[in-house]
Amino acid sequence: MAAPQFDAVVVGAGFGGMGAAIQLKELGLNNIAILEREDDLGGTWHVNRYPGLAVDIASVTYSYSFEPNPYWSRLFAPGRELKRYAEHVADKYDLRRHMRFGKVVEGARWDEESGFWVVNVAGEGSISARYLLTATGFLSQPHSPDIPGIDTFAGKIIHTTAWDDSYDLTDRKAAIIGTGATAVQLIPEVAKKVSALTVYQRTPIWVVPKVDTPIPGPVQKLFARVPTAQKAARLVNTGLLETMMVSAVLHYKQAKALNSGAAVLAAAHLRAQVRDPETRRKLTPHYSFGCKRPTFSNEYYPTFNKKHVHLETNSITRIEADGIVTADGHKTEIDTLILATGFNLWDVNFPAIEIIGREGRNLGKWWRDNRFQAYEGLAVPQFPNFLTLSSPYSYSGLSYFTTIETQMKHMKRLFGEMRSRKSEFFEVTENANADFLDRMTEKLGDSVFYAGSCEGSRSYYFNQHGEAAILRPTSTINAYREAGSFPLEDYVYA
Numbered sequence: 358m359a360a361p362q363f364d365a366v367v368v369g370a371g372f373g374g375m376g377a378a379i380q381l382k383e384l385g386l387n388n389i390a391i392l393e394r395e396d397d398l399g400g401t402w403h404v405n406r407y408p409g410l411a412v413d414i415a416s417v418t419y420s421y422s423f424e425p426n427p428y429w430s431r432l433f434a435p436g437r438e439l440k441r442y443a444e445h446v447a448d449k450y451d452l453r454r455h456m457r458f459g460k461v462v463e464g465a466r467w468d469e470e471s472g473f474w475v476v477n478v479a480g481e482g483s484i485s486a487r488y489l490l491t492a493t494g495f496l497s498q499p500h501s502p503d504i505p506g507i508d509t510f511a512g513k514i515i516h517t518t519a520w521d522d523s524y525d526l527t528d529r530k531a532a533i534i535g536t537g538a539t540a541v542q543l544i545p546e547v548a549k550k551v552s553a554l555t556v557y558q559r560t561p562i563w564v565v566p567k568v569d570t571p572i573p574g575p576v577q578k579l580f581a582r583v584p585t586a587q588k589a590a591r592l593v594n595t596g597l598l599e600t601m602m603v604s605a606v607l608h609y610k611q612a613k614a615l616n617s618g619a620a621v622l623a624a625a626h627l628r629a630q631v632r633d634p635e636t637r638r639k640l641t642p643h644y645s646f647g648c649k650r651p652t653f654s655n656e657y658y659p660t661f662n663k664k665h666v667h668l669e670t671n672s673i674t675r676i677e678a679d680g681i682v683t684a685d686g687h688k689t690e691i692d693t694l695i696l697a698t699g700f701n702l703w704d705v706n707f708p709a710i711e712i713i714g715r716e717g718r719n720l721g722k723w724w725r726d727n728r729f730q731a732y733e734g735l736a737v738p739q740f741p742n743f744l745t746l747s748s749p750y751s752y753s754g755l756s757y758f759t760t761i762e763t764q765m766k767h768m769k770r771l772f773g774e775m776r777s778r779k780s781e782f783f784e785v786t787e788n789a790n791a792d793f794l795d796r797m798t799e800k801l802g803d804s805v806f807y808a809g810s811c812e813g814s815r816s817y818y819f820n821q822h823g824e825a826a827i828l829r830p831t832s833t834i835n836a837y838r839e840a841g842s843f844p845l846e847d848y849v850y851a
Contacts, residue, residue, distance in 0.1 A: 361473040364388040365488040368462050368476075368710065370452075371400020372443065373746045374492035376421065376761040379450050380768045381490075384776075390486070391452065392460040392478065398453075399443040400494055402436055405539075407520040408546035410436030413538060413652050417591045418598065418756045421446065425587050427580030433569045433653070464711035465489055467741060472782065474742065487781060492746040493709035495827065500701040502534060506676040512692040517543060526550040530690060532681055534673070535697035536562055538652040543697055544666075545656035554666045555689050557673060557681070560649070560815045561642045563623045567653035598755050599833060606647035607830045609805040616805060620646040630658035639670050645809030649816040702827075703820045707749065714740035715784075724749075729826040730794045733843060734760075735767055736785035744768065749826040750797045754833040763833075766840035771848065780850035789847035800830040 364386040367374045370393035381389055397403050412419045416429040416438075426442050447453050461479040468475050474489040499518045507514075515521050517539050531551045533544060536558040548554050580587040605615040623646065631637045640658065642649075661668055671683035680690040700706070707729060712720040718739045724730070731737050734751025735744050745751075746764055753760045775783055801807060806818060806825035818825045829836055 361485040361487050363390050363486040366476050366486040367391045367490045367492055369492035370398040370456050371494055373761050375446055375452055376765050377490050377492055377746060378452050380765040384772045389455050391456045392462050393456060393458050394461045396458050398447050399440050402439040402443055404518050407517045407543050409542035414756045415594045418594045419758060421758055427587055428577050429572055431569055431571050462710050466713035467715055488742045490744045491708055495747050496700040497709055498701045498705045500698050502698050504673055504676050509678050510676050510694055511678040514694045516696045528552045529693045531693040532691045533695045533697055537699050540697035541652050541654045541657045545660045548660045548663060548666050555669050557669050561640050563642050563646050563651035564654050564657055565623045566626050567655050603754055607804045609808045610803040616646050627658055632662050636661050636668055639668055644811050644814035645805050647805045648811035648814035702817050729820055732785040732790040732793045733767055734829055735764055738785055738787045738790050741782050741784040750829050752827050753829045753836040759833050763836045763840045770841055774845050775850055778850050782851040783848045785848050797830060804830055
C-alpha cells in the first residue's frame, strides 16, 4: 500500500492548530502540513485588527503554559502583542516550514481503501494524510446580517473581521450594529473619532470592571529571570477565573450566590458609569449572568454619556443609501456602517469544512440531524484518525489555551498508546462517545444555561436544538486530568 503524502494535515494556523502541530512533532510526526486560508498565521489575532482589540482574559493565562511570555505590556495585552506572540511560538517550535498560507480547504473525506484522509484544497486538487486535525476555531465564520437594503447602502461598510486601516473615521457619521464582546472594545475607540455614532443593540451584554494596568518593567524582568513567579501569577488568575466565572456559570445550581454576586457587580458598574436612567435601563440585561459570554471594560459604559453617541434599541427595518430606518419609522443618516455582528457558529461552523467519514457519514449533517457531540471534545465515531479541535463540549475554562493544552495532553496519551500497540489507526467507540455525551448533558443541567433564565439572551452558546453544546461543564482540573487518564479502551486501534 502506498504511503500518504503527509503524516498529518492540520487545518488552521491559529493557536489551536499550532498547539496540535507542536504535540505532533513532539510525538515524532514531523511530516505535517498546516493549511491556512489567510495569508499569515495567528488565526483570530491575525484576522482581527479593529481599534481597541485586546484579550479579555489576563495575558498570563491567555498563553501556552509551556511557553510563557514575560514581556506582556499590560495585564490584558493588546491584539498586536498576541500576534507577535503567535509569530514567536511558530519560530521557536519550527512551525513555519510546515505552514501553507492562502490554502482554502474545501473538504476532506476518509478513503476506506487506502486508509488515508484525502483533503481537497481549492485550486490545487487533493493531498493525502494519515491523520486529519481541524483547528478552524470557534469564531472563524463571520456573520453578516441579512438586513433589507444593505446592498444599497452608498457609504462605507466594514466588518470587524475585515477592518480597513486606510479608512479615516474622523468626523464620520457612523453606525455600529452589535453589542457583543467585540463591540464593547470597538465602540469607545470609534466614538473618539466620529462626529456622530449610533449603536444598534438587540441584546445588552453583562460587563464587569476590567482591572487592567501596565505591567512595569521590573515585573517583566522578574518574570523573565524567575519563571516560577509568572507561573504563580498564572495560577492565581486561573483560580480566580475558575471560582468567579466558571463556577458561577457552569455550576450555577451550587453557586447561585457567586452568579448573583457577579450580576450585582456588573449592575453596580453600570450604575456608576452611565448617568441617564433610560440609557441604563436599555443597557441592563434581563437574562442570567453568563447566558451570553460576559466581558470586561471600563470604557464601554461611559461612552454612552457622550452627546454624540446614541443607543438605539428599536429593531432595524431597512437600510437605505444614506441611513438606517428603525421600526418606529425614524431614519438615522450615516456614511459609515460597522458590522460587529459576530460569527455564525451553528450553521456553517462545526465543522467549518465538509468532512466525510466512514460509510459516507457527513459530519455536519450528522451533527445537525442528531446532536452535536464529540468524545472528550475531540473524537467522533466513524471518523478514524480524525480529531476535531474546535468541537462540541471541548471548550474548558475561560482561556482558550486551557482547551488547547488539554487536547494536546489527550493527543499525547492517544498516540502514545498507538505507538505501544504499533497501530496506525484509531477510532472512538460508539459506546464511549454516547457515555461522554450523556455525562456532559447531565452535568449541564446544573449550569446557568438550563437552571438559570436565558430566555431572550440570543446566546451563541445555544445551537439550533436548544443545547448549550460548546462548553465542557466540568472544572478545568477535571478536563486536564481526564485528558491524561481517559480509558484507552474507549478507542479501537488497528
